[in-house]
Amino acid sequence: MIICSFLLFSCKKDELKIVGKTEEFTIKSIIINDDYPIFVFLPPNYNSNILNQLIIGLDGELRFDEIANIISEKSENGSIPPCIFVAVGNSDKRNRDYTPTKYEHGEGGAENYYHFLKNELIPELESKYSIDTLNTKTLIGNSFGGLFTHFTMFQDRIDNPFNKFISVGCSFWFDSGVIFEYEEDYTVSHTDLHVNFFSGMGSLEGGVNLASFEEMTIRLKNRNYSNLNINTQLIDKHGHSGTATIGFKKGLDYVFSYLKNTLNITLVYCFYSFCSRHYHK
Amino acid sequence: MFIASIASAQDTTTNNKSIEFGFIVAGNEALYYGGYGKFSMPLSQKKHYFTLGASLTSYFDFKGESTSEAYLKNDVDMRILPNLIAGYSLNFNKFQFNFEIPIGLSIAITKGTLVNEKIGFERDYSNNEVFFNYGLAFTPKYRINEKNLIGLYAFLPLIEDKAQSGYQFGISWTTFIMNK
Numbered sequence: 001m002i003i004c005s006f007l008l009f010s011c012k013k014d015e016l017k018i019v020g021k022t023e024e025f026t027i028k029s030i031i032i033n034d035d036y037p038i039f040v041f042l043p044p045n046y047n048s049n050i051l052n053q054l055i056i057g058l059d060g061e062l063r064f065d066e067i068a069n070i071i072s073e074k075s076e077n078g079s080i081p082p083c084i085f086v087a088v089g090n091s092d093k094r095n096r097d098y099t100p101t102k103y104e105h106g107e108g109g110a111e112n113y114y115h116f117l118k119n120e121l122i123p124e125l126e127s128k129y130s131i132d133t134l135n136t137k138t139l140i141g142n143s144f145g146g147l148f149t150h151f152t153m154f155q156d157r158i159d160n161p162f163n164k165f166i167s168v169g170c171s172f173w174f175d176s177g178v179i180f181e182y183e184e185d186y187t188v189s190h191t192d193l194h195v196n197f198f199s200g201m202g203s204l205e206g207g208v209n210l211a212s213f214e215e216m217t218i219r220l221k222n223r224n225y226s227n228l229n230i231n232t233q234l235i236d237k238h239g240h241s242g243t244a245t246i247g248f249k250k251g252l253d254y255v256f257s258y259l260k261n262t263l264n265i266t267l268v269y270c271f272y273s274f275c276s277r278h279y280h281k
Numbered sequence: 282m283f284i285a286s287i288a289s290a291q292d293t294t295t296n297n298k299s300i301e302f303g304f305i306v307a308g309n310e311a312l313y314y315g316g317y318g319k320f321s322m323p324l325s326q327k328k329h330y331f332t333l334g335a336s337l338t339s340y341f342d343f344k345g346e347s348t349s350e351a352y353l354k355n356d357v358d359m360r361i362l363p364n365l366i367a368g369y370s371l372n373f374n375k376f377q378f379n380f381e382i383p384i385g386l387s388i389a390i391t392k393g394t395l396v397n398e399k400i401g402f403e404r405d406y407s408n409n410e411v412f413f414n415y416g417l418a419f420t421p422k423y424r425i426n427e428k429n430l431i432g433l434y435a436f437l438p439l440i441e442d443k444a445q446s447g448y449q450f451g452i453s454w455t456t457f458i459m460n461k
Contacts, residue, residue, distance in 0.1 A: 173346035176399040184400075203408050204389060204444040206311060207353045208346040211395030211404040237410060239444020240310045 016065040018072035020044050027124055029116045032097070032109070037061075037089035038121070040129075041068040043075035045082045051132040053083040053256075054125060056117065056162075058098065058145035060089035063244070067140060070249050080256055084129050088121065098141070098148035100182060103175035106144075110151045117152075122161050138164035138255060142244045146170030146199075150179050150216075153195060154186040164255035168200045168247030169240050172212030183216065187223055194227035196255040200247030202238040210234075296323035296330055297457040301420075303434045305451030307340040309443035313360065315340025317434075317451075321368070329371050336383060338362040338449070351400075356393035362386065362414055362446060377430060379420040387414040387446040412445040414438065422455060430455040 016022075023040040039060050046052055057067045064087035074080035090097070097113040099106030126133055139162045141149035146167035153165045172179060186193070197220075201213040217232040231254045235243045301319040306312060321334035342358040364385030371378040392407040416439045422432030436449035 173348070173351070176348045176350035177397050178399070180397075180400040180402075202444065203410060204391070204442075206342065206345045206358060207356055207391060207393050207406055208351060208395055210391065210408060211393075211406040212397070214406065215395075215397075215402055215404045234408075237412065237445065238442050242442035242444060 016068060018043070018068050019076060020046070020068075020072055022068070027121060029120055031116045031120060032112050034090065034093065036116075036121070038125075039064040039087040039089060041071065041085040041087075042129075043071050043080075043083065043085065045075040045078075045080070046084055047082045048130045050082060050130065052130055053081050053136065053138065054122070054129075054131045055083055055085045055138040055140065055252075056121075057085065057087040058139075058141040058148060059091045059094060059143075060087035061091045063087055063140075063142065063145075064089075066245055067248055070245070070252060074252060080252060084125075084131060086121075086125060088117070094144050098144040098151075099174060100147070100151045101175045101178050103178070106174060110148055113148065114152055114155060118159070118161050135159075135161050135163055137162045138166065138252075140166040140248060140251065141170075142168045142247070143240065144171050144174070147172075147174055147179060151182055153193070153197065154179075154182040157190065157192075157194060163194065164196045166198045166248060166251030166255060168235075168251065169202055169205060169209070169243050170199065170213070170216075171209075172216065173208045177212055180212075180216070180219070183219060191225075192227050193220075193223070193225040196229045197231070198247075198251035198254040199230075199232045200235050200243055200250060201232075202240055202243035203234050203236050204239040205243070295328075296326050297459055298322040299455050299457050301453050301455040303451045303453035305338070305340060305434065305449045307338075307360070307436075307449040308342070308447040311342050311345070311358075313340035313342045313358075313447065315359075317362075317449075319366070321366070323370070329369070332366070332368040332370055332379070332381075334366040334368065334381075336362075336364050336366055338364070340449075347395075351395065351397040354394040354396050354403075358391045358393075359389075360446065361388040361390070363388075364414065366418070368418075375424040377422040377424065377432075379418075379422065381418040381420070382415070383418055383436070384415045387412045387440075389445065410445075412440065414440060414446040416440070416446070420453060422453070428457050428459060 020043040025038050027036050057063050071085045096107040096109040100110040102108040139149050147170050149165050149167040235246050299321050303317050317338035319336035321332045324331040339361045347353045364383035366381050366383045368381035389410045395404050416437050418436045420432050420434045422430040424430050432453045434451040434453045438446040
Protein backbone atom coordinates (compact mmCIF):
# COMPACT_ATOMS: atom_id res chain seq x y z
CA MET A 1 0.00 0.00 0.00
CA ILE A 2 2.87 2.33 0.92
CA ILE A 3 4.63 1.55 -2.37
CA CYS A 4 1.43 2.17 -4.36
CA SER A 5 0.85 5.46 -2.55
CA PHE A 6 4.41 6.50 -3.31
CA LEU A 7 4.03 5.69 -7.00
CA LEU A 8 0.64 7.38 -7.27
CA PHE A 9 1.97 10.46 -5.54
CA SER A 10 4.63 10.83 -8.18
CA CYS A 11 2.54 10.14 -11.31
CA LYS A 12 2.18 12.96 -13.78
CA LYS A 13 0.56 13.12 -17.23
CA ASP A 14 0.74 15.79 -19.88
CA GLU A 15 -2.50 17.71 -20.17
CA LEU A 16 -3.77 18.76 -23.56
CA LYS A 17 -3.38 22.55 -23.76
CA ILE A 18 -3.73 23.10 -27.46
CA VAL A 19 -5.16 25.74 -29.73
CA GLY A 20 -6.70 24.01 -32.72
CA LYS A 21 -8.99 21.15 -33.55
CA THR A 22 -8.76 17.46 -32.68
CA GLU A 23 -10.43 14.51 -34.39
CA GLU A 24 -10.32 10.77 -33.92
CA PHE A 25 -11.15 7.79 -36.11
CA THR A 26 -10.24 4.13 -36.41
CA ILE A 27 -8.57 2.52 -39.37
CA LYS A 28 -8.62 -1.20 -40.09
CA SER A 29 -5.33 -2.52 -41.38
CA ILE A 30 -5.67 -5.42 -43.79
CA ILE A 31 -1.90 -5.85 -43.83
CA ILE A 32 -1.68 -6.37 -40.06
CA ASN A 33 -5.27 -7.47 -39.49
CA ASP A 34 -5.77 -5.09 -36.60
CA ASP A 35 -7.55 -1.83 -35.81
CA TYR A 36 -5.68 1.38 -35.12
CA PRO A 37 -7.19 4.43 -33.42
CA ILE A 38 -5.95 7.57 -35.17
CA PHE A 39 -5.68 10.82 -33.22
CA VAL A 40 -5.62 13.94 -35.40
CA PHE A 41 -4.60 17.46 -34.45
CA LEU A 42 -5.22 20.34 -36.83
CA PRO A 43 -3.20 23.27 -35.43
CA PRO A 44 -4.18 26.91 -36.06
CA ASN A 45 -1.86 27.13 -39.06
CA TYR A 46 -3.46 24.14 -40.81
CA ASN A 47 -4.87 25.50 -44.06
CA SER A 48 -7.22 23.35 -46.12
CA ASN A 49 -6.47 25.47 -49.21
CA ILE A 50 -2.81 24.49 -49.36
CA LEU A 51 -0.84 21.26 -49.04
CA ASN A 52 0.13 20.87 -45.40
CA GLN A 53 3.04 18.96 -43.92
CA LEU A 54 2.05 15.62 -42.37
CA ILE A 55 3.68 14.72 -39.06
CA ILE A 56 3.12 11.17 -37.83
CA GLY A 57 3.80 10.25 -34.21
CA LEU A 58 4.02 6.73 -32.80
CA ASP A 59 2.62 5.48 -29.48
CA GLY A 60 -0.51 7.54 -30.09
CA GLU A 61 -2.28 6.99 -26.77
CA LEU A 62 0.87 7.93 -24.85
CA ARG A 63 2.28 10.71 -26.96
CA PHE A 64 -0.58 12.51 -28.71
CA ASP A 65 -1.17 15.19 -26.04
CA GLU A 66 2.52 15.79 -25.52
CA ILE A 67 3.39 16.26 -29.21
CA ALA A 68 0.14 18.15 -29.99
CA ASN A 69 1.05 20.63 -27.22
CA ILE A 70 4.46 21.21 -28.78
CA ILE A 71 3.05 21.61 -32.31
CA SER A 72 0.29 23.91 -31.06
CA GLU A 73 2.87 26.17 -29.44
CA LYS A 74 5.09 26.11 -32.52
CA SER A 75 2.14 26.77 -34.78
CA GLU A 76 1.16 29.81 -32.73
CA ASN A 77 4.65 31.30 -32.71
CA GLY A 78 5.18 30.55 -36.40
CA SER A 79 8.12 28.21 -35.97
CA ILE A 80 6.55 25.34 -37.90
CA PRO A 81 5.03 25.37 -41.41
CA PRO A 82 1.30 24.66 -41.93
CA CYS A 83 0.88 21.08 -40.83
CA ILE A 84 -1.33 18.32 -39.52
CA PHE A 85 -0.28 16.01 -36.72
CA VAL A 86 -1.49 12.43 -36.59
CA ALA A 87 -0.69 10.02 -33.76
CA VAL A 88 -1.18 6.32 -34.41
CA GLY A 89 -2.66 4.41 -31.50
CA ASN A 90 -2.76 0.76 -30.49
CA SER A 91 0.34 1.44 -28.41
CA ASP A 92 -0.02 -1.79 -26.48
CA LYS A 93 1.04 -3.59 -29.68
CA ARG A 94 4.26 -1.58 -29.92
CA ASN A 95 6.43 -4.66 -29.24
CA ARG A 96 4.86 -6.33 -32.25
CA ASP A 97 4.75 -3.31 -34.58
CA TYR A 98 7.91 -1.30 -33.91
CA THR A 99 10.50 -4.07 -33.71
CA PRO A 100 12.37 -5.15 -36.85
CA THR A 101 13.15 -8.71 -35.75
CA LYS A 102 11.76 -11.42 -33.50
CA TYR A 103 13.65 -11.13 -30.26
CA GLU A 104 13.06 -10.89 -26.52
CA HIS A 105 10.28 -8.25 -26.08
CA GLY A 106 9.74 -8.01 -29.84
CA GLU A 107 7.77 -9.79 -32.54
CA GLY A 108 9.44 -8.33 -35.61
CA GLY A 109 6.44 -6.61 -37.19
CA ALA A 110 8.19 -3.40 -38.28
CA GLU A 111 8.10 -4.22 -41.98
CA ASN A 112 4.35 -4.85 -41.92
CA TYR A 113 3.82 -1.71 -39.87
CA TYR A 114 5.86 0.33 -42.36
CA HIS A 115 3.66 -0.97 -45.19
CA PHE A 116 0.58 -0.19 -43.13
CA LEU A 117 1.70 3.44 -42.71
CA LYS A 118 2.76 3.77 -46.35
CA ASN A 119 -0.03 1.93 -48.14
CA GLU A 120 -3.03 2.21 -45.84
CA LEU A 121 -2.81 5.06 -43.34
CA ILE A 122 -1.13 7.77 -45.43
CA PRO A 123 -3.43 7.32 -48.48
CA GLU A 124 -6.41 7.46 -46.11
CA LEU A 125 -5.11 10.68 -44.54
CA GLU A 126 -4.37 12.19 -47.94
CA SER A 127 -7.96 11.51 -48.96
CA LYS A 128 -9.38 13.14 -45.81
CA TYR A 129 -7.08 16.13 -45.35
CA SER A 130 -5.09 18.55 -47.44
CA ILE A 131 -1.63 17.02 -47.25
CA ASP A 132 1.53 17.36 -49.33
CA THR A 133 1.54 14.12 -51.32
CA LEU A 134 5.28 14.20 -52.00
CA ASN A 135 7.66 12.12 -49.89
CA THR A 136 7.99 14.88 -47.33
CA LYS A 137 6.34 13.40 -44.27
CA THR A 138 7.80 13.50 -40.78
CA LEU A 139 8.03 10.50 -38.45
CA ILE A 140 8.48 10.86 -34.67
CA GLY A 141 9.22 8.01 -32.28
CA ASN A 142 10.54 7.40 -28.80
CA SER A 143 12.17 4.20 -27.47
CA PHE A 144 10.86 1.31 -29.61
CA GLY A 145 9.26 4.12 -31.63
CA GLY A 146 12.77 5.52 -32.12
CA LEU A 147 13.91 2.10 -33.26
CA PHE A 148 11.09 2.01 -35.81
CA THR A 149 11.99 5.55 -36.91
CA HIS A 150 15.54 4.38 -37.67
CA PHE A 151 14.17 1.27 -39.40
CA THR A 152 11.94 3.42 -41.63
CA MET A 153 14.78 5.82 -42.45
CA PHE A 154 16.82 2.88 -43.74
CA GLN A 155 14.08 1.70 -46.11
CA ASP A 156 14.40 2.35 -49.83
CA ARG A 157 14.17 6.09 -50.51
CA ILE A 158 12.35 5.86 -53.83
CA ASP A 159 8.95 5.14 -52.33
CA ASN A 160 9.61 6.14 -48.72
CA PRO A 161 6.90 8.67 -47.77
CA PHE A 162 9.12 10.23 -45.08
CA ASN A 163 12.07 12.56 -45.43
CA LYS A 164 12.16 13.94 -41.87
CA PHE A 165 12.86 11.70 -38.89
CA ILE A 166 12.91 12.40 -35.17
CA SER A 167 14.14 9.60 -32.93
CA VAL A 168 14.45 10.01 -29.17
CA GLY A 169 15.89 7.39 -26.84
CA CYS A 170 16.11 4.78 -29.60
CA SER A 171 16.24 1.21 -28.23
CA PHE A 172 19.64 0.47 -29.77
CA TRP A 173 20.00 -2.45 -27.38
CA PHE A 174 17.24 -4.38 -29.16
CA ASP A 175 18.47 -7.67 -30.60
CA SER A 176 22.08 -6.75 -29.78
CA GLY A 177 22.03 -3.67 -32.00
CA VAL A 178 20.31 -5.21 -35.02
CA ILE A 179 19.39 -1.72 -36.28
CA PHE A 180 23.05 -1.30 -37.31
CA GLU A 181 22.54 -4.13 -39.81
CA TYR A 182 19.72 -2.16 -41.45
CA GLU A 183 21.99 0.87 -41.61
CA GLU A 184 24.73 -1.23 -43.25
CA ASP A 185 22.27 -2.79 -45.71
CA TYR A 186 21.05 0.66 -46.70
CA THR A 187 24.53 1.96 -47.40
CA VAL A 188 25.33 -1.04 -49.61
CA SER A 189 22.50 -0.16 -51.99
CA HIS A 190 22.44 3.65 -51.70
CA THR A 191 24.96 6.45 -52.19
CA ASP A 192 22.89 9.16 -50.54
CA LEU A 193 20.39 9.57 -47.71
CA HIS A 194 18.37 12.65 -48.53
CA VAL A 195 16.66 13.28 -45.18
CA ASN A 196 16.62 15.62 -42.20
CA PHE A 197 17.37 13.51 -39.16
CA PHE A 198 17.36 14.38 -35.48
CA SER A 199 18.33 11.85 -32.85
CA GLY A 200 18.35 12.51 -29.10
CA MET A 201 19.49 10.31 -26.23
CA GLY A 202 19.23 10.90 -22.49
CA SER A 203 22.60 11.08 -20.76
CA LEU A 204 21.30 8.69 -18.06
CA GLU A 205 20.10 5.95 -20.44
CA GLY A 206 22.88 3.50 -19.58
CA GLY A 207 26.03 2.27 -21.28
CA VAL A 208 24.58 0.19 -24.13
CA ASN A 209 22.42 3.01 -25.44
CA LEU A 210 24.99 5.78 -24.85
CA ALA A 211 27.73 3.92 -26.73
CA SER A 212 25.41 2.74 -29.52
CA PHE A 213 24.02 6.25 -29.96
CA GLU A 214 27.54 7.60 -30.47
CA GLU A 215 28.44 4.73 -32.79
CA MET A 216 25.38 5.36 -34.98
CA THR A 217 26.15 9.09 -35.13
CA ILE A 218 29.74 8.45 -36.19
CA ARG A 219 28.72 5.84 -38.76
CA LEU A 220 26.11 8.08 -40.39
CA LYS A 221 28.45 11.07 -40.49
CA ASN A 222 31.28 8.97 -41.94
CA ARG A 223 29.08 7.78 -44.83
CA ASN A 224 29.46 11.28 -46.30
CA TYR A 225 25.94 11.33 -47.70
CA SER A 226 25.76 14.67 -49.48
CA ASN A 227 22.09 15.34 -48.66
CA LEU A 228 21.92 14.04 -45.12
CA ASN A 229 21.19 16.76 -42.59
CA ILE A 230 21.87 15.20 -39.23
CA ASN A 231 21.76 16.53 -35.69
CA THR A 232 22.35 14.21 -32.75
CA GLN A 233 22.22 15.45 -29.19
CA LEU A 234 22.90 13.95 -25.81
CA ILE A 235 20.14 15.32 -23.60
CA ASP A 236 21.80 16.08 -20.27
CA LYS A 237 20.35 15.19 -16.87
CA HIS A 238 17.62 12.93 -18.23
CA GLY A 239 16.86 9.25 -18.38
CA HIS A 240 14.81 7.31 -20.90
CA SER A 241 11.38 8.73 -20.05
CA GLY A 242 12.50 12.27 -19.37
CA THR A 243 14.11 12.83 -22.75
CA ALA A 244 11.00 12.45 -24.90
CA THR A 245 9.43 15.91 -24.68
CA ILE A 246 12.76 17.74 -24.88
CA GLY A 247 13.85 15.57 -27.80
CA PHE A 248 10.60 16.04 -29.70
CA LYS A 249 10.88 19.83 -29.36
CA LYS A 250 14.50 19.93 -30.45
CA GLY A 251 13.74 17.47 -33.26
CA LEU A 252 10.83 19.46 -34.67
CA ASP A 253 12.94 22.62 -34.52
CA TYR A 254 15.74 20.90 -36.40
CA VAL A 255 13.94 18.95 -39.13
CA PHE A 256 11.81 21.95 -40.08
CA SER A 257 14.66 24.47 -39.92
CA TYR A 258 15.74 23.43 -43.43
CA LEU A 259 12.21 23.67 -44.73
CA LYS A 260 11.82 27.08 -43.10
CA ASN A 261 14.97 28.30 -44.85
CA THR A 262 13.64 26.96 -48.13
CA LEU A 263 10.27 28.60 -47.50
CA ASN A 264 11.95 31.90 -46.64
CA ILE A 265 13.92 31.79 -49.87
CA THR A 266 10.71 30.97 -51.75
CA LEU A 267 8.87 33.83 -50.07
CA VAL A 268 11.69 36.28 -50.85
CA TYR A 269 11.67 35.10 -54.45
CA CYS A 270 7.86 35.47 -54.69
CA PHE A 271 8.05 38.93 -53.15
CA TYR A 272 10.82 39.94 -55.59
CA SER A 273 8.79 38.60 -58.55
CA PHE A 274 5.70 40.43 -57.35
CA CYS A 275 7.59 43.74 -56.93
CA SER A 276 9.34 43.33 -60.31
CA ARG A 277 6.02 42.81 -62.08
CA HIS A 278 4.51 45.90 -60.47
CA TYR A 279 7.62 48.01 -61.12
CA HIS A 280 7.62 47.12 -64.83
CA LYS A 281 3.93 47.93 -65.12
CA MET B 282 20.47 27.23 35.97
CA PHE B 283 22.07 25.00 38.61
CA ILE B 284 18.65 23.53 39.51
CA ALA B 285 17.82 23.04 35.86
CA SER B 286 21.07 21.22 35.16
CA ILE B 287 20.52 18.91 38.15
CA ALA B 288 16.98 18.20 36.95
CA SER B 289 18.25 17.44 33.49
CA ALA B 290 20.91 15.10 34.81
CA GLN B 291 18.29 13.22 36.82
CA ASP B 292 16.08 12.57 33.73
CA THR B 293 16.17 9.04 32.42
CA THR B 294 17.61 9.20 28.94
CA THR B 295 15.42 7.13 26.58
CA ASN B 296 16.31 8.40 23.13
CA ASN B 297 19.77 7.71 21.79
CA LYS B 298 21.80 8.41 18.72
CA SER B 299 21.60 5.60 16.21
CA ILE B 300 23.36 4.10 13.25
CA GLU B 301 21.32 2.40 10.53
CA PHE B 302 22.41 0.17 7.66
CA GLY B 303 20.28 -1.19 4.87
CA PHE B 304 20.21 -3.12 1.61
CA ILE B 305 18.12 -1.60 -1.14
CA VAL B 306 16.84 -2.08 -4.62
CA ALA B 307 16.51 1.22 -6.40
CA GLY B 308 15.77 2.85 -9.71
CA ASN B 309 12.94 3.68 -12.00
CA GLU B 310 13.75 2.60 -15.57
CA ALA B 311 16.59 0.28 -14.60
CA LEU B 312 17.03 -1.85 -11.50
CA TYR B 313 19.93 -0.99 -9.21
CA TYR B 314 21.19 -2.78 -6.11
CA GLY B 315 23.01 -1.16 -3.22
CA GLY B 316 23.03 -0.07 0.36
CA TYR B 317 23.03 2.84 2.71
CA GLY B 318 24.35 3.97 6.07
CA LYS B 319 22.67 6.58 8.21
CA PHE B 320 23.48 8.39 11.43
CA SER B 321 20.58 9.96 13.40
CA MET B 322 20.35 11.88 16.62
CA PRO B 323 17.22 12.70 18.58
CA LEU B 324 16.42 16.35 19.25
CA SER B 325 14.46 15.68 22.44
CA GLN B 326 13.79 13.05 25.05
CA LYS B 327 10.04 12.97 24.41
CA LYS B 328 8.25 9.78 23.42
CA HIS B 329 7.81 11.07 19.87
CA TYR B 330 10.67 13.25 18.76
CA PHE B 331 12.34 15.10 15.90
CA THR B 332 15.65 13.89 14.53
CA LEU B 333 18.56 15.19 12.50
CA GLY B 334 20.95 12.99 10.61
CA ALA B 335 23.13 12.28 7.64
CA SER B 336 23.22 9.38 5.22
CA LEU B 337 25.26 7.99 2.38
CA THR B 338 23.51 5.78 -0.18
CA SER B 339 25.05 4.05 -3.15
CA TYR B 340 23.56 1.71 -5.73
CA PHE B 341 24.71 0.00 -8.90
CA ASP B 342 23.36 -1.44 -12.14
CA PHE B 343 25.45 -4.53 -12.83
CA LYS B 344 24.02 -5.57 -16.20
CA GLY B 345 22.35 -2.68 -18.01
CA GLU B 346 20.81 -3.70 -21.31
CA SER B 347 23.70 -5.89 -22.34
CA THR B 348 23.27 -9.22 -24.11
CA SER B 349 25.62 -12.09 -24.84
CA GLU B 350 26.46 -10.51 -28.21
CA ALA B 351 26.58 -6.87 -27.07
CA TYR B 352 28.02 -6.55 -23.61
CA LEU B 353 29.69 -3.98 -21.38
CA LYS B 354 33.34 -4.14 -20.38
CA ASN B 355 34.71 -2.33 -17.27
CA ASP B 356 31.20 -1.02 -16.76
CA VAL B 357 30.28 1.37 -13.96
CA ASP B 358 26.71 2.62 -13.68
CA MET B 359 26.06 3.93 -10.21
CA ARG B 360 24.57 6.66 -8.05
CA ILE B 361 26.12 8.06 -4.88
CA LEU B 362 23.74 10.05 -2.70
CA PRO B 363 25.09 12.02 0.29
CA ASN B 364 22.16 13.56 2.19
CA LEU B 365 21.26 15.46 5.32
CA ILE B 366 18.06 14.30 6.95
CA ALA B 367 15.38 15.95 9.06
CA GLY B 368 12.84 13.55 10.52
CA TYR B 369 10.17 12.73 13.04
CA SER B 370 10.01 9.49 14.99
CA LEU B 371 6.79 8.02 16.34
CA ASN B 372 7.27 5.36 19.04
CA PHE B 373 4.72 2.76 20.16
CA ASN B 374 5.98 -0.06 22.40
CA LYS B 375 8.02 -2.24 20.06
CA PHE B 376 7.26 -0.29 16.90
CA GLN B 377 8.89 2.86 15.62
CA PHE B 378 7.73 4.81 12.57
CA ASN B 379 10.17 7.29 11.08
CA PHE B 380 9.21 9.96 8.58
CA GLU B 381 12.17 11.72 7.01
CA ILE B 382 13.10 14.35 4.47
CA PRO B 383 16.54 13.67 2.97
CA ILE B 384 18.08 16.62 1.12
CA GLY B 385 21.40 16.46 -0.69
CA LEU B 386 22.98 15.33 -3.92
CA SER B 387 22.80 12.49 -6.37
CA ILE B 388 26.04 11.82 -8.22
CA ALA B 389 25.61 9.73 -11.37
CA ILE B 390 28.65 7.92 -12.73
CA THR B 391 28.41 5.96 -15.98
CA LYS B 392 31.45 4.69 -17.88
CA GLY B 393 32.82 1.66 -19.67
CA THR B 394 33.10 0.08 -23.10
CA LEU B 395 30.38 -1.49 -25.22
CA VAL B 396 31.61 -4.54 -27.10
CA ASN B 397 29.17 -5.39 -29.85
CA GLU B 398 30.29 -8.69 -31.37
CA LYS B 399 27.19 -9.04 -33.53
CA ILE B 400 27.87 -5.83 -35.46
CA GLY B 401 31.60 -5.69 -34.84
CA PHE B 402 32.49 -2.57 -32.92
CA GLU B 403 33.77 -1.37 -29.57
CA ARG B 404 32.83 2.04 -28.26
CA ASP B 405 33.81 3.76 -24.99
CA TYR B 406 31.30 5.85 -23.11
CA SER B 407 31.51 8.08 -20.07
CA ASN B 408 29.10 10.41 -18.35
CA ASN B 409 29.28 12.01 -14.88
CA GLU B 410 26.60 14.34 -13.58
CA VAL B 411 25.59 15.81 -10.21
CA PHE B 412 21.98 16.55 -9.31
CA PHE B 413 20.11 18.10 -6.44
CA ASN B 414 18.23 15.37 -4.60
CA TYR B 415 15.32 15.49 -2.18
CA GLY B 416 12.30 13.42 -1.32
CA LEU B 417 10.39 11.62 1.41
CA ALA B 418 11.53 8.55 3.29
CA PHE B 419 9.57 6.20 5.50
CA THR B 420 11.16 3.57 7.75
CA PRO B 421 8.90 1.47 9.97
CA LYS B 422 10.98 -0.50 12.50
CA TYR B 423 10.49 -3.30 15.01
CA ARG B 424 12.47 -3.28 18.26
CA ILE B 425 14.05 -6.72 18.71
CA ASN B 426 15.84 -5.77 21.93
CA GLU B 427 16.85 -2.70 23.89
CA LYS B 428 19.60 -1.79 21.47
CA ASN B 429 18.56 -3.08 18.03
CA LEU B 430 15.74 -2.60 15.57
CA ILE B 431 15.01 -4.16 12.20
CA GLY B 432 12.80 -2.52 9.63
CA LEU B 433 11.84 -1.59 6.13
CA TYR B 434 12.98 1.42 4.14
CA ALA B 435 11.28 3.33 1.34
CA PHE B 436 12.32 6.52 -0.40
CA LEU B 437 10.20 8.54 -2.79
CA PRO B 438 12.28 11.03 -4.81
CA LEU B 439 10.45 14.27 -5.49
CA ILE B 440 12.72 15.43 -8.30
CA GLU B 441 11.06 15.32 -11.70
CA ASP B 442 13.34 12.90 -13.54
CA LYS B 443 13.59 9.72 -11.47
CA ALA B 444 16.62 8.59 -13.48
CA GLN B 445 18.61 11.17 -11.49
CA SER B 446 17.55 9.65 -8.19
CA GLY B 447 15.22 6.69 -8.22
CA TYR B 448 12.75 5.06 -5.89
CA GLN B 449 14.39 3.01 -3.13
CA PHE B 450 13.00 0.07 -1.20
CA GLY B 451 14.89 -2.07 1.25
CA ILE B 452 15.45 -3.64 4.63
CA SER B 453 17.31 -2.04 7.49
CA TRP B 454 19.04 -2.74 10.77
CA THR B 455 19.39 0.01 13.37
CA THR B 456 21.54 -0.01 16.46
CA PHE B 457 21.52 2.63 19.19
CA ILE B 458 24.70 4.24 20.41
CA MET B 459 23.77 3.96 24.11
CA ASN B 460 24.50 6.94 26.35
CA LYS B 461 26.73 6.00 29.27
